[in-house]
Structure formats: structure tokens, C-alpha cells
Amino acid sequence: MRRSLIARFALVATAALALAACGGGSDPLQNGGSGSSGSADTVVIGSANFVESQIIANIYAQALQAKGVKVDLRPPIGSRETYFPAIKEGSIDLIPEYTGTLLQYLNKNATETEPDAVYTALKAALPDNLTVLDKAAAEDKDAVVVTKDTATKYNATSIADLAPNCGQLTFGGPPEFQTRPDGIPGIQKTYNCTFKEYKALDAGGPLTVAALKNGDIQAADIFTTDASIPTNGFVVLTDPKDNFAAQNVVPLINKAKGTGTTADVLNQISAKLTTEGLTQLNAEASSDAKPSLATVAKNWLSQNGF
Structure with missing residues (x-):
């Protein structure tokens, strides 16, 4: 869905408010970039306009940086309708995604609902310059x-x-x-x-x-x-007719940068990320302590052996 410039500013403002409400704070990995693409040896990471996406983006960024990958973690971008064009044209390289909603964004006639079927259909529906790495068991559905x-x-x-x-x-x-x-x-x-x-x-x-x-x-x-x-x-409310398809967390990445160490690290994260873990991350971010999202990500990485 195309939005007017005003609507895009509104999304950014909403994201900023949500981030502040959850203790987003400043992040040494974020450079507040202008939206232009990074250098060929840097992975530019984006996130959507909700806290869980921002936490996962921080997890990706910190884990990659720890393995010597240059990263540029950008401020939250907005909804899929705003960030997907950005990753498609190359101003960002990597963003946390959800298999079912991304598939239906790309193919409004998609009928797959089961995790493996959705994942397979998603890989086939992506533009040639993009790929998804391993999907996590972690699932977060609209409800x-x-x-x-x-x-x-x-x-x-x-x-x-x-x-x-x-x-x-x-x-x-x-x-x-x-x-x-x-x-x-x-x-x-x-x-x-x-x-x-x-x-x-x-x-x-x-x-x-x-x-x-x-x-x-x-x-x-x-x-x-x-x-x-x-x-x-x-x-x-349960969804007995499967209106909402499987929504496994998956790294969506520029195909040219989704190789080697970067792919290995992101796949290791996906292997550790569970639905229960997502719920705990969100609870920690919204706790009275209001930790920064970078701290929430760091704690998860430490607890999971990274």
C-alpha cells in the first residue's frame, strides 16, 4: 500500500513514541543514518515500527558485530508497506520478518498456512535480489x-x-x-x-x-x-479457519550479503529463538525497569550462548 508523505511521517512518529515507551534509548550501534545504503562490506539493518522487531534487529546487529561483521543499525522504519521497498531497492540489507504476512504481502492469493509450506512459498515469491535465511521456531501472529x-x-x-x-x-x-x-x-x-x-x-x-x-x-x-x-x-480468540497463516520469524536479507559469516550467525540466532523467548523479550522490554532495547538484546544473546 502506498502512503502519502504525511502518513510516512506519522508512522515514524508512532515508532519513536513506541520505542521511547519501551526504554529504547540510544544505541551505540545506531548511527541514525539518512536512509542511503551502506558500503559493500557493511550490513545495513532495519526494523519495523514495533518493539519486538526492534529487539530482534538489535540481536542481529550485536551478534554480527561480535563476529567481526560491520553493521549499521538504522532507526525503526515503519510498516512493511514502507520498509519492503527500502530493502528491495537496497537502502537497507537486513530486517526481521514474519513468514506468513510477508508471503501475503508479496502474493495476495497465497493459500499456504502451515509453517513449512508458507516458508517454501515465500522463498519462491521473493524478488531475485532478496532471500530469507533459516526460519525460527519462534512465531508471532496477528490475532x-x-x-x-x-x-x-x-x-x-x-x-x-x-x-x-x-x-x-x-x-x-x-x-x-x-x-x-x-x-x-x-x-x-x-x-x-x-x-x-x-x-x-x-x-x-x-x-x-x-x-x-x-x-x-x-x-x-x-x-x-x-x-x-x-x-x-x-x-x-482462536482462529479455527486459519485466516492468519504461520508467522515464523525469519531474516530477510539482500542475497549478496546473506552469505558466509553473516548467514551462519543469523541461522544460529534462528535456531535459538522460540515463541516463549519472544514473549519473554517483550515482557522484559515493557517491564518497570524500562531497559534499552540494546540491553534486552544483549541479555538474550548472553543467555543463549552468543
């Missing part, structure tokens, strides 16, 4: 999330249960979720669920969480590993 009161009111444990009442509910999430194939269009098609209204907020961040808590919205797109879910007693 339809409601409060415990809403789940009780409608006796809903699944999206299918909620569907007959969607017309009474306001849904909140990031702007791009309103048009993505597995977002609102997918929910409408798969479950015959049409919400009363859509409020464009942030990517499972503080705006969405606050709106769900105070009743401004009754359902939300929140990532399944988000620490706000257990903290607030939110209910993740």
Missing part, C-alpha cells in the same frame, strides 16, 4: 484480541464465535491492517465478520492497548507474544 468482559458477554473463544456480533463492535489496529489480505478483508471473507468501525491506531502498541482497556474499541489486532495480553487479562 483478534478482546477483553475478558467482551469474551464473556459474547461467549466467544474464537473469531467464529464473535462473528455474529461483529457489527456491534469497533475494531482497532495499525492503519495497514485495514487493507492487508489477512487483516480486515480476510476476517470479513473467512468469518463473515464485518465490524461496525475501524480505528487506525498503532501496531499492537500503547494506543491500541489503551483503547481496548478503556472501551474505545472492543476488539484489536495485537501480536500473540505481546506482554500486554497476560498483563491485562486480554483474551486471544
Whole structure:
């Protein structure tokens, strides 16, 4: 989806607020680059506009740097609709990705839902200059999330249960979720669920969480590993018809730079990264201590033998 310049600035501002809220702080690896590509021997690393992506980008950067790879960790870029064109044209080289949503971004008619099938289809759908390295067992899906009161009111444990009442509910999430194939269009098609209204907020961040808590919205797109879910007693509705495909974490990288030591290090990270580990990373970042995301990444690397 193409966005106006104003919308892009809004995404950057939202990302900055989210990063500050989670103790992002300054990072010695980040140079705040202008967006131009780095030198041939430097891996330029980007991230999306939510904390988990930024933590994984920091993990990639620190691990690569420790093995002597020159890295340039850029500030958060925005949504996939903003950062994918950047990696495709070469202003960044590497970004953490999620297999299912990336596949559907590239091929709106993709029907694969199982992890291996999604991964195989994704590799075939990528532009010639890009590749994905090993996928992690770690998975973080978009999900339809409601409060415990809403789940009780409608006796809903699944999206299918909620569907007959969607017309009474306001849904909140990031702007791009309103048009993505597995977002609102997918929910409408798969479950015959049409919400009363859509409020464009942030990517499972503080705006969405606050709106769900105070009743401004009754359902939300929140990532399944988000620490706000257990903290607030939110209910993740199951997806029995697989609207949301497998979403394994995977390094998306410029093919020319995804070789040798760089590939080895990133594959080692993927081998260690679990869904439980993602949840713990998000919880640590949102804890009262508000550590920098660089510190959260460093702790994970140390705990996992890097």
C-alpha cells in the first residue's frame, strides 16, 4: 500500500513514541543514518515500527558485530508497506520478518498456512535480489484480541464465535491492517465478520492497548507474544479457519550479503529463538525497569550462548 508523505511521517512518529515507551534509548550501534545504503562490506539493518522487531534487529546487529561483521543499525522504519521497498531497492540489507504476512504481502492469493509450506512459498515469491535465511521456531501472529468482559458477554473463544456480533463492535489496529489480505478483508471473507468501525491506531502498541482497556474499541489486532495480553487479562480468540497463516520469524536479507559469516550467525540466532523467548523479550522490554532495547538484546544473546 502506498502512503502519502504525511502518513510516512506519522508512522515514524508512532515508532519513536513506541520505542521511547519501551526504554529504547540510544544505541551505540545506531548511527541514525539518512536512509542511503551502506558500503559493500557493511550490513545495513532495519526494523519495523514495533518493539519486538526492534529487539530482534538489535540481536542481529550485536551478534554480527561480535563476529567481526560491520553493521549499521538504522532507526525503526515503519510498516512493511514502507520498509519492503527500502530493502528491495537496497537502502537497507537486513530486517526481521514474519513468514506468513510477508508471503501475503508479496502474493495476495497465497493459500499456504502451515509453517513449512508458507516458508517454501515465500522463498519462491521473493524478488531475485532478496532471500530469507533459516526460519525460527519462534512465531508471532496477528490475532483478534478482546477483553475478558467482551469474551464473556459474547461467549466467544474464537473469531467464529464473535462473528455474529461483529457489527456491534469497533475494531482497532495499525492503519495497514485495514487493507492487508489477512487483516480486515480476510476476517470479513473467512468469518463473515464485518465490524461496525475501524480505528487506525498503532501496531499492537500503547494506543491500541489503551483503547481496548478503556472501551474505545472492543476488539484489536495485537501480536500473540505481546506482554500486554497476560498483563491485562486480554483474551486471544482462536482462529479455527486459519485466516492468519504461520508467522515464523525469519531474516530477510539482500542475497549478496546473506552469505558466509553473516548467514551462519543469523541461522544460529534462528535456531535459538522460540515463541516463549519472544514473549519473554517483550515482557522484559515493557517491564518497570524500562531497559534499552540494546540491553534486552544483549541479555538474550548472553543467555543463549552468543
